Amino acid sequence: MEHITLFGNSDYTTENLQLFRDVDDVRNLLADCPVARVGAGETVSDSSSRGGQLYIVLRGALHVAPAAQGDGDSTESRILPGECVGELSVLDDEANPSVITAVQTTDLLIVESARLWKMIEESHGVARNLLRLLSFRVRAANAQLRRRQKVGEFYRQMSILDGLTGLHNRAWLDQHLPTLIADADAEGKPLSVVMIDLDNFKQFNDSYGHAAGDAALKTAARVLNNALRPADFAARYGGEELIVILPDSSQSTGVRVAQRLCERLQQTAVFADMHKPLPHITASFGVAALAPGQDAGALLRSADAALYRAKEAGRNCVAEAN
Numbered sequence: 001m002e003h004i005t006l007f008g009n010s011d012y013t014t015e016n017l018q019l020f021r022d023v024d025d026v027r028n029l030l031a032d033c034p035v036a037r038v039g040a041g042e043t044v045s046d047s048s049s050r051g052g053q054l055y056i057v058l059r060g061a062l063h064v065a066p067a068a069q070g071d072g073d074s075t076e077s078r079i080l081p082g083e084c085v086g087e088l089s090v091l092d093d094e095a096n097p098s099v100i101t102a103v104q105t106t107d108l109l110i111v112e113s114a115r116l117w118k119m120i121e122e123s124h125g126v127a128r129n130l131l132r133l134l135s136f137r138v139r140a141a142n143a144q145l146r147r148r149q150k151v152g153e154f155y156r157q158m159s160i161l162d163g164l165t166g167l168h169n170r171a172w173l174d175q176h177l178p179t180l181i182a183d184a185d186a187e188g189k190p191l192s193v194v195m196i197d198l199d200n201f202k203q204f205n206d207s208y209g210h211a212a213g214d215a216a217l218k219t220a221a222r223v224l225n226n227a228l229r230p231a232d233f234a235a236r237y238g239g240e241e242l243i244v245i246l247p248d249s250s251q252s253t254g255v256r257v258a259q260r261l262c263e264r265l266q267q268t269a270v271f272a273d274m275h276k277p278l279p280h281i282t283a284s285f286g287v288a289a290l291a292p293g294q295d296a297g298a299l300l301r302s303a304d305a306a307l308y309r310a311k312e313a314g315r316n317c318v319a320e321a322n
Contacts, residue, residue: 016082017056017109018133023125033111038102045086045100052113056084060106064098078103087130088137090116164214165221165242168235173243176233177296180247184290192254194244194261195286195303196220199315201240204281213240216270216281223264227257242283243303251289251320258285258318266316284310288321 020026035058038044044055044062055062062079079085085100090113111119119126160172168176184191198204198220205213217240224234224244233245244261246254265283286307290299302321310319 017084018082019054019056019084019126019129021125021129023123023129029119029123029126030109030111033109033115036108036110038106038108040102040104040106042102043099044102044108045098052090054084054086054090054111054113054116055079055100056109056111057081058107058109061103062106062108063101063103065101066098084133087116087133162236165217165236167221167224167242168233170236170238173235173237174296177245177299180233180245181290181294181296181299184247189248190250190253190289192246192249192251192287192289193299193303194246194254194258195237195288195300195307196224196242196244196258196261196283197307197311198240198242199282199284212270219268219270220265220281220283223261223268227261227264243300249289251287254287254289255318255320258287261285262316262318282316284315285318286310286321287318 017026020029023029038060045053057079059081061081062085063076064079064085065076079100085098090111120130160168160175162169180191183189198216201213201216204216217236220242221234221236224242228234228244231247233247235243235245237243244257246257249257262283262285265281268281270281284307286303286305286309288299288302288306291302294302306319306321310317313319
C-alpha cells in the first residue's frame with residue numbers, strides 16, 4: 001500500500017463521499033488523512049489487522065469477503081467510490097472479520113480511529129451520516145438473514161418432503177412418529193395409524209407407464225391431504241405405500257377415516273379421459289391403534305399386518321389390527 005499524498009493537498013472531490021455528505025469544512029476535517037494507492041489484488045486488511053482504520057474509496061473498488069468461510073457466512077460485497085468500509089471495527093476496536101482486497105488499482109482515503117472519533121465529536125453531520133450508514137448496514141444484514149432463513153426453510157422442507165407426492169417422506173416419519181407416540185403416552189391420549197397400499201400398482205404401471213403411475217400416486221396423496229384434519233399427518237412410506245397418522249384417535253376412529261379414504265379414492269379419476277379403462281385406483285387399508293408400551297416399529301408392524309389381511313380379503317377394503 002503506497003501512501004501518495006495528503007488529502008488536504010489533493011484534487012479529490014469530497015461531495016460524493018457518503019460519510020461527509022452535507023458536512024461543512026470537510027477538507028479541514030481530513031487535512032491529516034492520507035490517501036493510499038493499492039494495486040489490483042493487493043490486500044488492504046484481513047482478520048489479523050486490528051481495528052482502527054476506516055477506508056473510503058476515492059477511485060477504483062474494493063472486494064470484501066468473510067475471513068472464515070466455514071462459519072456459514074458467505075456474504076461478499078464491493079465497495080465503490082464514495083463508499084466506506086471498516087467503520088464497525090473502528091467503533092468497537094476489534095479486528096475486521098473480513099478480508100478486504102483491491103479489485104483494481106484503487107485510491108483509498110484512510111481515516112484513523114482517533115481521527116474519526118474526533119470528527120464525530122466535532123461534527124454533527126459526520127455523526128449523522130455515520131449513523132445513517134450503520135443503519136443501512138443493519139437493514140442489509142437483516143435482509144440477508146431473512147433470505148437465508150427462507151432458503152434454509154426451503155431446504156429443510158425439501159429434506160422432509162417426498163419430491164413426487166408432496167407428502168412427508170420416510171425420513172420425516174422415522175424422526176417424528178416416535179415423538180408423536182411419546183406425546184400420546186405422556187398425555188394419556190390415543191393414537192392410530194393407517195397403512196395404505198395402492199392395489200395392483202405394478203399392473204397399473206405396466207399398463208399405462210410410469211408417468212401414469214406417478215400421476216396415480218399424486219392423486220392418492222391429494223385425496224389424503226383433502227380428507228384429513230389439520231392435526232393429522234400423511235407420509236409416503238415407500239413405493240406405492242402411504243401412511244396416515246391420526247393423533248388423539250382411537251382404532252375405531254382410524255377405521256372410519258380409512259373407510260372414508262377408501263371410498264374417496266375409488267371415486268377419484270386418475271385420467272382426464274374417462275373412456276380409458278381403469279380410470280380409477282383403489283387401495284387396501286390397515287388400521288392399528290397404539291397399545292401400551294408399544295414403540296413406533298411395533299405399531300407399524302401391527303398396521304402392516306392389518307394391511308395384509310385387507311389384501312387377503314380381496315383388496316379395496318379396510319382391515320384393523322386384532
